[in-house]
Amino acid sequence: MADDASKPFAGLADVSISEDIAVEGDISVPVGTSRRDEELSTLDEPVKETVLRDLRAVGNKFVHVLYPKRSSALLRDWDLWGPLLLCVTLALLLQGGATETQEQGGPQFAEVFVIVWVGSIVITLNSKLLGGTLSFFQSLCVLGYCIMPLTAALVVCRLVLLLANNAVSFAVRLLVVSASFGWSTFASTAFLVDSQPPNRKALVVYPVFLFYFVIGWIILTFSP
Amino acid sequence: MKDPFEFQGEFIFLIYFFYYSKKIYITYFMFLCFFPMIDFDDSGNLLGPSRDAVTISIEDEDEVKFNSQKKTADPSVGAYEEDPVSSDDQTKLLSGQKKNAAFWTFEYYQQFFDIDTYHVKERILGSVLPWPRKNFIHTYLRRNPDLYGPFWICTTLVFAIAISGNISTFLVNLGNPNYKYTPEFRKVTIAATAIFSYAWLVPLALWGVLLWRSNKVTNLVSYSFMEIVCVYGYSLAVYIPAVIIWIVPFMWLQWLSIMIALCLSGSVLTITFWPAVRDDHPKVYIAILSTIVTFNVLLAVGCKMYFFSKPEELPQKFSGPTVGVKITSNHV
Numbered sequence: 001m002a003d004d005a006s007k008p009f010a011g012l013a014d015v016s017i018s019e020d021i022a023v024e025g026d027i028s029v030p031v032g033t034s035r036r037d038e039e040l041s042t043l044d045e046p047v048k049e050t051v052l053r054d055l056r057a058v059g060n061k062f063v064h065v066l067y068p069k070r071s072s073a074l075l076r077d078w079d080l081w082g083p084l085l086l087c088v089t090l091a092l093l094l095q096g097g098a099t100e101t102q103e104q105g106g107p108q109f110a111e112v113f114v115i116v117w118v119g120s121i122v123i124t125l126n127s128k129l130l131g132g133t134l135s136f137f138q139s140l141c142v143l144g145y146c147i148m149p150l151t152a153a154l155v156v157c158r159l160v161l162l163l164a165n166n167a168v169s170f171a172v173r174l175l176v177v178s179a180s181f182g183w184s185t186f187a188s189t190a191f192l193v194d195s196q197p198p199n200r201k202a203l204v205v206y207p208v209f210l211f212y213f214v215i216g217w218i219i220l221t222f223s224p
Numbered sequence: 225m226k227d228p229f230e231f232q233g234e235f236i237f238l239i240y241f242f243y244y245s246k247k248i249y250i251t252y253f254m255f256l257c258f259f260p261m262i263d264f265d266d267s268g269n270l271l272g273p274s275r276d277a278v279t280i281s282i283e284d285e286d287e288v289k290f291n292s293q294k295k296t297a298d299p300s301v302g303a304y305e306e307d308p309v310s311s312d313d314q315t316k317l318l319s320g321q322k323k324n325a326a327f328w329t330f331e332y333y334q335q336f337f338d339i340d341t342y343h344v345k346e347r348i349l350g351s352v353l354p355w356p357r358k359n360f361i362h363t364y365l366r367r368n369p370d371l372y373g374p375f376w377i378c379t380t381l382v383f384a385i386a387i388s389g390n391i392s393t394f395l396v397n398l399g400n401p402n403y404k405y406t407p408e409f410r411k412v413t414i415a416a417t418a419i420f421s422y423a424w425l426v427p428l429a430l431w432g433v434l435l436w437r438s439n440k441v442t443n444l445v446s447y448s449f450m451e452i453v454c455v456y457g458y459s460l461a462v463y464i465p466a467v468i469i470w471i472v473p474f475m476w477l478q479w480l481s482i483m484i485a486l487c488l489s490g491s492v493l494t495i496t497f498w499p500a501v502r503d504d505h506p507k508v509y510i511a512i513l514s515t516i517v518t519f520n521v522l523l524a525v526g527c528k529m530y531f532f533s534k535p536e537e538l539p540q541k542f543s544g545p546t547v548g549v550k551i552t553s554n555h556v
Contacts, residue, residue, distance in 0.1 A: 107407075111409065126372070130337050131334075200339075201341070203344060203372060223405055223406075
């Protein structure tokens, strides 16, 4: 008895499987353990590596905004570093509008922040209430990254204003700001529109249009 | 009488609001006034979103009572009369599922965004082109008030006023060397305060008044708060093109467009609220309707005065009195 029990599968030696029953399947060995080792090892890497990895991710998303194809890079790995960077750049560049009284001047630093972030939050809430499937932060990420063309337009406008401040420079600025506003709206709708219910796409796109229009207006009316 | 389930959530909220803001006497007064109208059998539903089956069956009775009351009390409403018969099943089925969520949850607000692009377009067209018998609430809202329209129309109007005012000031001062262009960004906050308080506080007051009157006069139709907010929001839609027209510095064009906008939006509001108040004492309904129209006029004229400078005023400061005025009036 002990003999039989000690040999593995001893009792099955006599069992024969009929040839009619097909025996098939696959055996796979899970490879989970090695991934855990990888993640733990990011603690040991130098800080430069971590920062560069995040910067590369941000840069990658900028490239996706420049050439808006329907890819899911912005949506899958969302981050808010890019929007923060763009918002700070926008707010800093909009400073320096010299006016006699602060009352009638351009927007202050905090006002730009409030407009961009509260505007993005309101648009995100709007799309979620209308039945959109994007998560809250994914939507914030897309809207923030798509401000990039407008920030580029602001840089161009400031350069143009350094050269001249007359009707021609206004026409150039108008052209640049309109083009970048169209680009921003087009880029963000390319990312956002797929996740909305089909009868409500226009309802979701209109607030985005209004948001970038207001930012474009602020950029256009900036006068040092 | 409005079915009790529909406004219980709202008045419970108001009671808590007044209680916590230490207006004990108002809380007591409200409780006294509305105590007879609470349906205690239904009060269990206020606490939780469950028990759908019970909700639907009670809702059916109330719907039938409400509809029959409406039909006997108001035989000449117009378009709405055909609707309850055909969409009765739908409203019975849907009203059981609506308004089960408490007002602090996300789902409660999601029910107010249950519209498609087509509906929004239809409602905006209906508010811009009012028709004598077509009550906005009955024809377009059909018991599905939305918050999308009012909110985004108000926001668009705020930015339209600020931007148009800025452009108009710039155009008026075009030949003036002393004028330095400023974006006048602070005016956006002022515009926002004015328009959002008109679109939310006036409906709140109107809803309170209608509720109070329907308490006194039993067969009065009373609209829900969201429906009134919806009408007010959509009635502001006609001002967006008007505000853009105001950029052009011709006085006659500005006043013509303001008159047309006032007529259109005022008539939308009066046609909507006429069936609600006409069974009341004449003094009361004249007072209510004239208050509605007055606030509308105040908003339009106030915005025009504050944000848009008159073409004749400014040059007087810089040139001689009579010569300046003559040149300007010829130019206009």
